[in-house]
Amino acid sequence: MSDTNTGRLGRLVPAAAVGLLFAVMAVTVLSADFGDFSEGLEAFEGESVVHNIGYALFNLGEHGVATIPSEGFLAAFLIVAVALDVALDGAVYLAKREEDGSIVSAVGQAFTDGGRDGGER
Amino acid sequence: MVPIEWYLLLATAMFCIGLFGVLTRRDALYFLMSVELMMNAANINFVAFALYYGDLTGQVFALFVIALAAAEVAIGIGIILVLYRNFGVTDVTVPTEMRW
């Protein structure tokens, strides 16, 4: 769909604003001095992050097998799981409809008849 | 190695493209897609710096962002649904009730 008009501004002003932002950030980035990165790059030579996550999952980090500390990933996995769960519930709730005094879900009519007695399908 | 400026420029470009979409698109779903694009630009930034500083925190954070972006989209689509119910269209320029 090509409805890119916002009605009042057209596309010129947003394009100009975005272009300006890109220019400013590009100039900032290019003129910034990041220093020497050699140390950081060596930390990952020949190591596999995924293997280390596996070691951390089974609590093998203490035994000297793991080379990269990856407990942060485990925390991330758990929190992400909770957050996605909450999001799913929220989405389902927002999607519910109220019709004729009773709550009807979006998929109500597709799988059930909403508790109506009899009637044609 | 690739100088980090390239990664940052790439992220900037993606961010600005996503921003253009946010500013210009009328349909709510395209709006959400553009927002996703902007978040991915930030992710590139995180991972690039994780590589260059040798610190996995950047990657962890990027993982967070991805998951939370997904959660946010779920909620966002729910809101768009309610919006559609109340206004009849998913056009973001139609609901302008919260104004002067």
Add this chain to the structure above:
Amino acid sequence: MVDVFSYVPAIVLLPFFSFLIALGAGKYLPKGGAFGGIAATAGSFLLSLWVFATVAGGQTYNATIYTWASEGGIGPTDIELTFGILIDPLSALMLVIVTLVALLVHVFSLGYMNDEGETGLPRYYAGLGLFTASMLGFVVADNLLMAFMFFELVGLCSYLLIGFHFREPGPPSAAKKAFLVTRFGDYFFLVGVVAVLATFGTAQFAGEGSFPALADAALNGSGSVAWIPGGLELQTWLTIIGLLVLGGVVGKSAQFPLHTWLPDAMEGPTPVSALIHAATMVAAGVYLVARMFGFYALTPTTLAVIAFVGGFTALFAATMGVVKDELKQVLAYSTISQYGYMMLALGAGSYVAATFHLMTHAFFKALLFLGAGAVIIAMHHNENMWDMGGLKDRMPVTYWTFLAGSLALAGIFPFAGFWSKDEILYEAFIHGLNDPLLLGGWVMGLLAVPVTAFYTFRMVFLTFHGEPRTELARDPEPVRWNVKGPLTVLGSLAVVAGLVNMVPVQKLLGIEGIDLLTRWLDNDFGGIDGVSYSAYNDLLATHGHEAAFLGVGETATLLVAAGLSLGLAVAGVLVAWKLYNVASPTEHTAKLGGLKDVLYNNYYLDELQVWLAYRTEDAAGGADTFDQGIIDGVVNGVSSVSLFGGSRVRQVQTGLVSQYALLLTLGLVALILTLGVSGGWFL
């Protein structure tokens, strides 16, 4: 021995308490607070007599009771603002007069107000109590600022009491007029008070540090004043101060041109007219000049103005009294005229004659008003003299006392008014031989004598003589002891009060010592240094105010002047006798034709003052436009800028999310640029 002077505040406070009682509990009291008022004024009267006796024994009192604003560097010198008491012969005499008249009026009110079944009595007695307290406070005031405060208070009470019947259209309007006209004069008085405080640093009337003494010292060169406005000579400035204070006096004592309020003030109840507008409040102005006479004696220009205004007012008001039909109106114009005489006396430098006439006038004018009140009760509040007649047989006590008062007013020997008025005219004459302005005042005062006698006796004959002209006059309402009692007391005073200062007898027969009032005011019985008749005469002489006699010597001058004034008075009485002492008098004044209309309408001065008020309103319109247009306009403009700005700025909030995002973007760009340029890391 109990120190009577520590009880002097009680003289002022007793009526004040009766005011509070009448106000708070009046509706529960049997007579609406009357007995409280009578008791309070009787107490004040007895205390005043005691004070009088003490002063006659030689003591005086001049002290500060309370300092309410002390040295803190106000103005050019450190000025203290105080309340204080000054008891000297003049104030002791005035205390007795005021309390006596107030007491008699309170008793009379029982008959006038209570017996007539008036409503709102607590308010009435509260007003009377507050007035008495304020007037007594004014009399004992020891400095000009305190006097001013009480001056204003009596004006307020006058307003409250004139407007007593506030539900009718006349009285509230009259009350407003009285208040506003006197207020106009009081404005100049206030400026004068401030001028005195700024110039001398003190407003004390008597004593070593008093402002008359300081002014005298400054003029002598033996002292100096704290401040004179730029470029003026001391004498000129003192004259200006005197004239400013005179503004308040002219307003309060109803002199031309601020006399218009007094006839309208007759809308108030008659006892109020007797107390306030005959004997006490209008006396406040004359008393003030007498109190400050040491200051006025230094400025002969002011004295000349006072005398001329007084003489003019005397004649001017007398002419207007001739054509009036209502009893109280005649008496009102008579009051204005008689106060003109007192001002003439003050201007002539005869402080004693003015005080003497103040005293006798208080008695006989209060008597006349109370007598008029008795007639009004009898005639069921119909004041028109043409509806009366023949009341002398039906109201004998009222008639004889009223006649005594009228003889006193007309100045017939040997009643009180003769002695005082005669002394005024004599003093004006002998001082006027040196000063043409004063002589002009004397001529006008002299011309007013027959007119006074004429309208007085016209009033007497129309009211009491002849045949009754209406049913009610044939059968009037009887009045009780509470009306007749005060009338009798005042009637006897009107007869004998003149005997306290029989100066002509003293001079003609050579008997010394019978001019009691002159001796009293000359500190013969004791008094404060510098506040005495002789001291004032010395000041006057120093400033060029000499007396002269006709070539034939003092005694002959006296006989000529006395004979002239008595003769004219008797002539006036005889004309009135001829015209009005008939069974059915006709309205002879109608023969004056157009002149009568002018006189009846008070020379159209009321209309002139209303016209002036409207012009002031127009002039004030300019100030109003400035205030509303510019000042309010600025304030409204500020708010409208805010509103306009707000209504434009809020249109940013379109509710459109994309535009918000756009603004965010632009803001981010601006932020990065600003931080970058100022932080130095951008380029």
